[in-house]
Amino acid sequence: MSTTHEVFNQPAPLVGYNLFETNRPLRDALAFNAPQLRTDALHALGAKVGTADMQRHARLANAQGPQLHTHDRFGRRIDEVEFHPSYHALMGAAVGAGLHGAPWGSTQAHAHVQRAAGFMLFTELEPSILCPISMSYAATPALRGNAAVYADWGPKLTSLSYDPALAPLENKPGVTMGMGMTEKQGGSDVRANTTAAMREGNDAWGERYAITGHKWFFSAPMCDAFLILAQAPAGLSCFFLPRVLPDGTRNAIYIQRLKDKLGNKANASSEVEFHGASAWLVGEEGRGVPQILEMGTMTRLDCALGTSGLMRQALSLALDHTAQRQAFGKPLIAQPLMKNVLADLALESEASTALAMRLARAFDHPGDDHERLMARLLTPVAKFWICKRGSHFAQEAMECLGGNGYVEEGGEGVMARIYREMPLNSIWEGAGNIMALDLLRGLRKGDAVAALAHELAPARGQHAALDRIADALPARIEAMASDTEARRLVQDVALAMQAALLAQTAPGAVAASFCDSRLGGNWGHAFGTLGTHNDFDAILQRAQPR
Structure with a gap:
């Protein structure tokens, strides 16, 4: 019996791969920020979140979302939210990986950096269940303000056991x-x-x-x-x-x-x-406000990590699709203009990863004066800039898939889910203006400007555009009399930091292209406007998910 048509030139799903092993920017950021860190657990997590089974859980948890039951069938008030079993499977995996609180019970020198990398990897699978995971992580330092409560609840907040039951504390393992x-x-x-x-x-x-x-x-x-x-x-x-x-x-x-x-x-x-x-x-x-800000700082870190993870997943989907999809006689990824778009996205993704992981490092060294200042300054910088770039990034990555990227069905539907998720991290825990003003407050205290200059110093001399912005920042900060240009300042601090980090962690093709485009002005107002002199093949090869 003949069929009406044969399906061909449709990409196979991106599934069954190790998200950690193939993420070279993340691995290089780890080597830079935590050189002694053992990555066995991250390899295991990367393999797990790339499986078809976990991707199915992510799809079901979103397709069959939570339902509120205010009363039972007898009229008694219960105020319970019912979740699909896949939600609990995802929560169990995230808690089991220690993403909710493991650093607080660890003596490892790089516990926060390891947890940050794991948080990014899990975000690529499913970001929305990480809301309670992030808040559990952030609550611990604030909860120490009540020693008796912390003594009872602290150990179970770091437990690797997930228990969704509504029960007294003594009856729950975590x-x-x-x-x-x-x-x-x-x-x-x-x-x-x-x-x-x-x-x-x-x-x-x-x-x-x-x-x-x-x-x-x-x-x-x-x-x-x-x-x-x-x-x-x-x-x-x-x-x-x-x-x-x-x-x-x-x-x-x-x-x-x-x-x-x-x-x-x-x-x-x-x-x-x-x-x-x-x-x-x-x-x-x-x-109350200073007390709760301890929690807000941690969740703002997770906003930057989460958006960086979403960028990486959107980029991976775009790269994988265009490598398989033929158009005009060759793979989409081989078309010169598509190369430009994908390389530009790869630069943005790697720069976001580098900045987010540098911020995570600061939380591993609370007793170090410089690192404490970096946590204070880079938290609003990373939260503002990375999250602001997210929605534009997701839209461009979706466009690489064409109409397939806009549908909610099957594997392609992941891109639509990413696009809908992107604005959240920018809004949650302080929108853009709150972050820009917070940076101004931080820069006007103590040795903050000197600390920023110290952070940029290792990359001086590697690109003229980076040197120019590093030279100009102290005077701009000193001269800023009003808040009107606060967003412009936080943007430029973010770009300078990203450029300095890439100069130390990324191959020359990546760092030079980033500085030339973001700081040197050889760039347009949309992704895919890099200059023709860039080494697109080297940038794309580094970013490939498999």
Whole structure:
């Protein structure tokens, strides 16, 4: 029996490959930032997240997203979110890899760098379940503000066991944490919060309060506990709020609805109300913002890591598709203009990886003055610039696949999922203006400008355009009297840092092309506008996923 047509010139799915082994930019960034790091665990994770089975879990967790059940069938209030089993499979894999809190229980010198690399690899598989993973990672340093709570919860926050059950702490081998900061009327201006905290007494966890109010974004609602902000008698304060109280009863947290979001579909984000919910003070009363900023710094690192991971996956899909797809007599990747586009994307991806991993290194050395300054400065820089580039990057990578990239079906649907996910990291944990202003505050303190110059110094003399911007930055920072040009400044600091890092970690073709285009002006306003003198083949060979 004859068929009506034969399917040909359609690429095979990108599956069954090791995401770590084929990611040369990430491996070189690790060698630069953590030269003694053993990478066995990253090799194993890279193999796992590249399997067809894990890709199926990622698809199902997004296609069959979370569902809210406010009441049981008898009318009792339960406020539970039901997830597809694939969500739990992904969570179990991420927790098992230690992405949620392993550095806090490790004595390894490069624990945060290793965790950062793993976070990037997992993001390529499925980013939205990493929301509770990231918040669990970020909660630990802030939670130390209540020694009694930390003593009980800290070990289970670093456990490699994932348990989704809603149960008392003593019945769970491992736990996760979320957060609730913003309210309807305030958004980023958390000092406008109206949620009230009234003292109730003292117990084994310290000062206990009754919380009444709401949170406009409460992520992720099925975590075991949360850090929230509320107005105490002395002012805005940070509180630890468990889902299940020590006596086994459920806390008075009422989920109003789940957010219907553009992307991040596998993760549940919610609106909640508190009706006299029990919570315990973390840190000093009235010092909630500084206390919670410890958590915000870590989640901002993850925003940069996550977007870098998404860029890498979008690039890998584009490279793999164009290597297999024939057009006008040869593979798409062999067409000169497509080479330009792909090479330009490869430069952007590698530069983002280099900057994000350099930031992660700073968290491994909290006692080092220079590294502490780098954490303070590079957190808003990386969060702003990498995340700002993400959406444009994803759109261009999608275009490399043509119409196949725009569909939601099968393996090609990963690109559409990446595109919908990209804006989130730019918005979450402080949008662009918040990050730009935060950098200004950091640069106006102490030895920050000198520390930045020290960071750029090893790359001086390697490209004239990099030298020019490095020379100009101190005077520009000193002369900036208003906030109007803050975005331009954070952009230029990011580009200078990326160029300096590539000069130290990447092959000459990559570093020279980046400096020539991003700093030297030999570039247009869209990807694919590199000058003809660039070594496109060398750049593309380095970036290939298989």
